[in-house]
Amino acid sequence: MNNRYLPMTETDKQEMLAAIGVESIDELFSDIPEAVRFKGQLQVKEALKETELVHYFNRLAQKNVSIKQKPSFLGAGVYEHYIPSIVDHVISRSEFYTAYTPYQPEISQGELQAIFEFQTMICELTGMDIANSSMYDGPTALAEAAMMSAGHTKNKTILVSKAVHPEARAVIQTNAKGQNLKVVEIDVKDGVTDLAQLKEAYNDDTACVVVQYPNFFGHMEPLADIESIAHEKKSLMVVSSNPLALGILKPPGHFGADIVVGDAQPFGIATQFGGPHCGYFAVTKKLMRKVPGRLVGQTTDDQGRRGFVLTLQAREQHIRREKATSNICSNQALNALAASVAMTAIGKQGVKEMAYQNMQKAAYAKKKFKEAGIDIAFEQPVFNEFILKLKSPVAEVNKQLLDKGFIGGYDLSQYYPELENSMLVAVTEIRTKEEIDQFVKEVGALQ
Secondary structure: OOOOOOOOOHHHHHHHHHHHOOOOOHHHHOOOOHHHOOOOOOOOOOOOOHHHHHHHHHHHHOOOOOOOOOOEOOOOOOOOOOOOOHHHHHHOOHHHHOOOOOOOHHHOHHHHHHHHHHHHHHHHHHOOOEEOOOEOOHHHHHHHHHHHHHHHHOOOEEEEEOOOOHHHHHHHHHHHHHOOOEEEEEOEEOOEEOHHHHHHHOOOOEEEEEEEEOOOOOEOOOHHHHHHHHOOOOOEEEEEEOOOHHHOOOOHHHHOOOEEEEEOOOOOOOOHHHOOOOEEEEEOHHHHHHOOOOEEEEEEOOOOOEEEEEEOOOEOOOOOHHHOOEOOOOOOHHHHHHHHHHHHHHHHHHHHHHHHHHHHHHHHHHHHHHHOOOEEEOOOOEOOEEEEEOOOOHHHHHHHHHHOOOEOOEEHHHOOHHHOOEEEEEOOOOOOHHHHHHHHHHHHHOO
16 A cells, blocks of 8 residues: 555546546546647656655755754744743644634533633733634734724725835735725835824825834834824724734733734744744724624523633624625634643743843844944834844845854845845844854854
């Protein structure tokens, strides 16, 4: 046997063909004109046996460079953080690992409670009233927030800061096109959103103002000033936030944000080459019935015992499509569980300590780079990321850094031509003083 599974046999094929009333597989394609059918053989190698296939993919995998092999200073939305060992132990339990949507609360209390705890902790971090049970990732959660704002206000213009992650902005643009909404991007000035341009672009048709906190460059946006602009009329204020940063920063909810979204990846979710992740979505009470995705609520059974159920399900699976708040049909329950377990294991004080270490280590790295004669773009307070101004292309520097044993930072020129030769460096609590010092030395030697 060359397979771990039971393959379809020739007898199986013939029985299926007989059941649908055709004699051959070719007959299934009889409606396709002969002139447009592909002739010849596809340029695909012959199938490998299982052992050969496993070896082949193992060889491919070994070409990757991972954070287990080399210290990483690459962030830009995906970060290497401490993950308590208990996280993998819990999410690997079969009752969680194999669970799907808990439509039957009487047999899904564990799953429902885990999601409820996730919602609760997200509310505590963001300073918001209500959070859903998670979404696909941070960028799609942000796009959903922008679309929800347009639906709620009946306005058609979305103002988005260019200091928001460029890939998240692209997701907003894609969603907006399908709903005939206008997206206006606001420039960056001194590393944060240009408030004068934001004020000028703001008008009666503005559905929402979208900013990131800390922003894509690691800087703190002036949320109080942005809030005064966003709420001048009936538009909403949408803030995308790194949840770990909220362990030490004043939460967006305390600045008057209407919707706070982000990615729970910093809590218990490995970098794993870019995904999967877990988006969170939190709102004020007035927007409770507009929230996309699932909400888990707390209730009591017929004997007065505490219990949990899915509630306020405003998705197209449950109500008329035209009244649905979103077409998001699923969530990231397993990753949300990982985030919940991580936050619980680390604890309130631990989250503050992790956030504090991110700020302190980033500040130390900035200081060392300045001492090495390397310029820092924008003298702004940062969380755990900042921008280096290099003398040569970042792609070249990163290639050389890899040879020296480091995964370098993000090349900002990909999306910001004005930031040519600028590297976004991330320093988390995982990085040691020795690693930071050596990284600074290697970057300095390449200038």
